[in-house]
Amino acid sequence: MKFITVHQLLHHVFFLLLATAAVRCQVNPEMCRYPLGMTGGQIQDEDISASSQWSESTAARFGRLDLDNGDGDGAWCPDIMSEPDGLKEYLQVDLRSLHFITLVGTQGRHADGMGNEFAQRYRIKYSRDGTNWVGWHDRKGRQVIEGNRNAYDVVLKDLEPPIIARFVRFMPVTDHSMIVCMRVELYGCEWLDGLMSYSIPDGHQMIYRGLDVYFNDSVYDGASAERLTKGLGQLTDGTWGLDDFLHSHMYGMWPGYDFVGWSNRSFPKGYVEMIFEFDHVRNFTSMKVHCNNMFSRGVRMFRQAGCYFRSGSDWEAEPVTFRPSVDRVSQSARFVTVPLGDRTASAIKCRFHFSDMWMLFSEIAFQSGSAVYNNSLTPRKHGHPTNTLPADDPTHKVDDSNTRILIGCLVAIIAILLTIIVIILWRQVWQKMLEKASRRMLDDELTARLAVQTQAFSSQHSSLTSEGGSTSNSTYERIFPLCADYQEPSRLIRKLPEFAQSTDHLDSGSSSKALPATVSDGAPHYAEADIISLQEASDSGTNSTTAVSMNLFAGTESSMREFPRHKLTFKEKLGEGQFGEVHLCEAEGMQDFLDEDLAVDENSDSPLLVAVKTLREDANKNARNDFLKEIRIMSRLRDPNIVRLLAVCVDTDPLCMITEYMENGDLNQFLCSLRRKQFQEDNKTEQEEKEGKSMVSKLIGMAVQIASGMKYLSSLNFVHRDLATRNCLVGKNFTIKIADFGMSRNLYRGDYYRIQGRAVLPIRWMSWESILLGKFTMASDVWAFGVTLWEILTLCKEQPYSQLSDEQVIENTGEFFRDQGKQVYLPKPPYCPDSVYNDLMLSCWRRNAKQRPSFQEIHAHLMESLA
Ligand code: AMP
Numbered sequence: 053m054k055f056i057t058v059h060q061l062l063h064h065v066f067f068l069l070l071a072t073a074a075v076r077c078q079v080n081p082e083m084c085r086y087p088l089g090m091t092g093g094q095i096q097d098e099d100i101s102a103s104s105q106w107s108e109s110t111a112a113r114f115g116r117l118d119l120d121n122g123d124g125d126g127a128w129c130p131d132i133m134s135e136p137d138g139l140k141e142y143l144q145v146d147l148r149s150l151h152f153i154t155l156v157g158t159q160g161r162h163a164d165g166m167g168n169e170f171a172q173r174y175r176i177k178y179s180r181d182g183t184n185w186v187g188w189h190d191r192k193g194r195q196v197i198e199g200n201r202n203a204y205d206v207v208l209k210d211l212e213p214p215i216i217a218r219f220v221r222f223m224p225v226t227d228h229s230m231i232v233c234m235r236v237e238l239y240g241c242e243w244l245d246g247l248m249s250y251s252i253p254d255g256h257q258m259i260y261r262g263l264d265v266y267f268n269d270s271v272y273d274g275a276s277a278e279r280l281t282k283g284l285g286q287l288t289d290g291t292w293g294l295d296d297f298l299h300s301h302m303y304g305m306w307p308g309y310d311f312v313g314w315s316n317r318s319f320p321k322g323y324v325e326m327i328f329e330f331d332h333v334r335n336f337t338s339m340k341v342h343c344n345n346m347f348s349r350g351v352r353m354f355r356q357a358g359c360y361f362r363s364g365s366d367w368e369a370e371p372v373t374f375r376p377s378v379d380r381v382s383q384s385a386r387f388v389t390v391p392l393g394d395r396t397a398s399a400i401k402c403r404f405h406f407s408d409m410w411m412l413f414s415e416i417a418f419q420s421g422s423a424v425y426n427n428s429l430t431p432r433k434h435g436h437p438t439n440t441l442p443a444d445d446p447t448h449k450v451d452d453s454n455t456r457i458l459i460g461c462l463v464a465i466i467a468i469l470l471t472i473i474v475i476i477l478w479r480q481v482w483q484k485m486l487e488k489a490s491r492r493m494l495d496d497e498l499t500a501r502l503a504v505q506t507q508a509f510s511s512q513h514s515s516l517t518s519e520g521g522s523t524s525n526s527t528y529e530r531i532f533p534l535c536a537d538y539q540e541p542s543r544l545i546r547k548l549p550e551f552a553q554s555t556d557h558l559d560s561g562s563s564s565k566a567l568p569a570t571v572s573d574g575a576p577h578y579a580e581a582d583i584i585s586l587q588e589a590s591d592s593g594t595n596s597t598t599a600v601s602m603n604l605f606a607g608t609e610s611s612m613r614e615f616p617r618h619k620l621t622f623k624e625k626l627g628e629g630q631f632g633e634v635h636l637c638e639a640e641g642m643q644d645f646l647d648e649d650l651a652v653d654e655n656s657d658s659p660l661l662v663a664v665k666t667l668r669e670d671a672n673k674n675a676r677n678d679f680l681k682e683i684r685i686m687s688r689l690r691d692p693n694i695v696r697l698l699a700v701c702v703d704t705d706p707l708c709m710i711t712e713y714m715e716n717g718d719l720n721q722f723l724c725s726l727r728r729k730q731f732q733e734d735n736k737t738e739q740e741e742k743e744g745k746s747m748v749s750k751l752i753g754m755a756v757q758i759a760s761g762m763k764y765l766s767s768l769n770f771v772h773r774d775l776a777t778r779n780c781l782v783g784k785n786f787t788i789k790i791a792d793f794g795m796s797r798n799l800y801r802g803d804y805y806r807i808q809g810r811a812v813l814p815i816r817w818m819s820w821e822s823i824l825l826g827k828f829t830m831a832s833d834v835w836a837f838g839v840t841l842w843e844i845l846t847l848c849k850e851q852p853y854s855q856l857s858d859e860q861v862i863e864n865t866g867e868f869f870r871d872q873g874k875q876v877y878l879p880k881p882p883y884c885p886d887s888v889y890n891d892l893m894l895s896c897w898r899r900n901a902k903q904r905p906s907f908q909e910i911h912a913h914l915m916e917s918l919a
Pocket of ligand 1 (some may be wrong): 192296626627628634663695711712713714715716717718778792
């Protein structure tokens with residue numbers, strides 16, 4: 053048995069009622085506002101498509117507006133980098149039949165606090181046949197819709213005018229190629245008329261007592277030449293004009309706005325001809341025309357309507373003719389019902405004869421019978437429709453007999469609608485309260501429970517140094533034994549009681565038990581292993597920064613030049629990375645690929661030495677996409693302290709990126725070798741002491757270069773997320789360049805970044821807010837810079853916080869959060885000048901991210917200390 057939710061049940065009941073009501077009257081936009089099935093799942097996955105997707109887990113099918121998290125990675129996110137102007141990306145919904153759409157809702161990606169991408173602005177395109185697409189614009193011609201301000205809230209936008217379409221595309225407007233993600237819902241009801249288009253002569257302009265009155269069809273969405281053709285517009289927008297045509301329902305519109313009208317003088321034959329095309333052959337019972345009848349101003353409803361029918365290629369000779377009785381009393385605008393005698397047709401041509409100087413229509417609707425009604429929801433009943441103002445209509449009596457039923461029906465619908473609104477509002481309010489409460493709880497709990505822990509932690513911490521060599525009985529399971537730099541914070545954080553539903557059984561003491569130093573000399577060095585990075589818990593860190601961080605893609609070329617693979621000659625293996633191996637190669641003719649600013653000191657004809665990073669042949673699709681994304685990121689970075697991507701080989705496998713060769717490898721290894729050279733002997737001579745001091749200025753010189761590279765990245769609002777000595781490369785003459793944009797590339801969680809389904813992050817370089825809140829910002833890069841500076845000035849003698857286990861690092865993070873003076877800072881490196889430690893390094897680790905220095909300030913400070 054299939055179970056359905058209350059929400060779905062209401063959907064069905066409501067839709068049934070709406071459809072029944074629609075038998076009797078044309079669409080009423082105020083009622084026709086029901087979710088069309090993105091949220092409730094009535095729209096199938098295969099009917100949701102997109103121009104592109106950032107990754108499998110942000111595919112189109114995840115673009116369903118949802119009060120919870122959303123599936124996958126929480127939203128549809130286009131691969132905006134494949135389309136640098138970002139304007140052609142879209143999420144498409146196929147509603148399978150024509151719908152009258154009155155409202156759209158959008159929401160961003162929050163992924164339960166781990167994401168912060170949303171579309172601030174977007175446009176809508178729609179199509180009735182899947183081939184001809186129309187850009188929606190409001191009644192004043194504005195196409196761009198103001199979207200979301202944050203990743204959580206649903207923003208609803210009334211479509212004025214509404215859309216009649218089967219296909220709808222949401223197109224985020226991304227000024228600077230910002231990362232955007234969307235979840236959407238469409239609201240409306242099925243368009244039962246089946247009218248695909250109408251063709252009319254466009255309306256005329258009246259001058260009434262010196263006032264310009266425009267009766268044009270201003271929202272017509274088809275072609276406009278001599279006649280308006282192949283579109284729908286004001287006559288089907290569900291808005292009926294007022295009795296006084298000079299006034300409008302819509303605020304700020306021009307006189308005559310609600311009506312499409314024609315002057316008798318322009319039609320020598322005395323009638324206006326309109327052609328209506330339908331989706332398929334139908335059995336027409338009637339047509340309702342909303343007419344103005346302000347005869348004191350020369351406007352009257354039509355004198356006669358003659359309608360011809362066509363099922364195949366030719367119009368049938370026999371028309372249906374109808375003459376409404378003339379109303380010389382009431383000037384009210386009204387619906388006039390034209391009986392169509394159950395004629396069968398897929399197109400109707402009606403001639404409306406003038407009875408005065410002007411004829412003004414604001415709405416036309418058709419009722420067709422069930423015999424050929426091909427509606428998937430509810431077959432329409434055979435019967436006469438109802439006019440709302442039928443004083444002079446011959447069908448009035450029939451209508452009257454139905455009025456009570458109609459009113460009853462409408463009351464029921466309104467009651468259900470109100471109930472639904474109350475339920476939705478209640479759910480939203482409840483949701484918000486829950487979110488707020490949970491955030492507050494997180495804060496309170498962090499404060500309160502970390503307080504409980506402090507005691508245990510501090511007492512244990514005092515024993516840390518003495519217990520340094522003992523064996524651990526911790527339940528913590530290292531998941532990447534060769535690479536102690538990257539840990540799985542979600543597992544570790546779970547060990548903190550405030551995150552630890554699953555660890556309730558553990559007493560807080562055991563969770564903070566002291567561990568031995570994780571790295572000792574002689575153990576495989578922490579920087580030797582592959583680096584596998586992930587932003588499992590960190591995508592909220594994108595905050596505004598992820599979005600903003602992608603600004604750097606604006607206005608630059610998106611493609612890298614393809615280098616002929618056969619001109620690369622392998623020399624040696626330099627290292628192994630996340631994706632594959634890095635080789636030193638000679639590249640023949642590479643000079644032609646170099647930008648002017650890249651100086652080549654060798655004879656320009658000799659092959660250039662380059663580093664070639666190759667993607668493993670067996671890499672999966674995600675790895676491949678991410679390799680390409682890293683290429684895109686790197687191709688746009690141009691700074692003397694950022695390693696430069698020179699060319700790529702992506703035409704065939706294996707994919708390669710060719711970067712400048714940095715002769716001295718990564719900074720971590722380089723500093724280790726310096727240390728070995730520098731401090732081999734225990735007894736230093738005076739000379740060596742001096743050399744030590746000059747070494748410090750060399751080291752600070754290196755830090756200056758890293759700060760300079762980071763200054764450049766921060767000018768682009770680009771968050772690196774994994775700044776550390778292992779990710780910097782050393783060239784000639786102590787030149788340092790920042791490399792490895794793996795972490796900044798990994799904007800979304802994906803299986804690739806998990807090791808056996810788990811996530812790893814460089815916790816010892818991460819700010820407290822990155823670890824606990826998943827927030828990555830420029831300020832968290834500053835924190836990591838502080839740790840990198842510490843690594844440099846200690847010549848990478850040991851891993852940061854080497855005396856703390858990974859669990860204790862997380863606990864210490866809790867201390868940084870609480871800021872009660874119990875947090876443990878990295879100690880001052882022996883040769884580090886006081887001012888560098890006290891004024892700079894420590895300031896990088898300030899709890900308040902806003903109080904941390906900017907890279908500009910860091911750069912200036914380090915330059916000063918060099919002087
Ligand atoms: P990666 O995958 O970028 O972390 O690179 C792995 C290792 O290869 C690094 O730790 C370096 O030792 C070496 N390597 C990477 N790129 C270069 C380069 N451009 N020049 C010299 N060595 C490099």
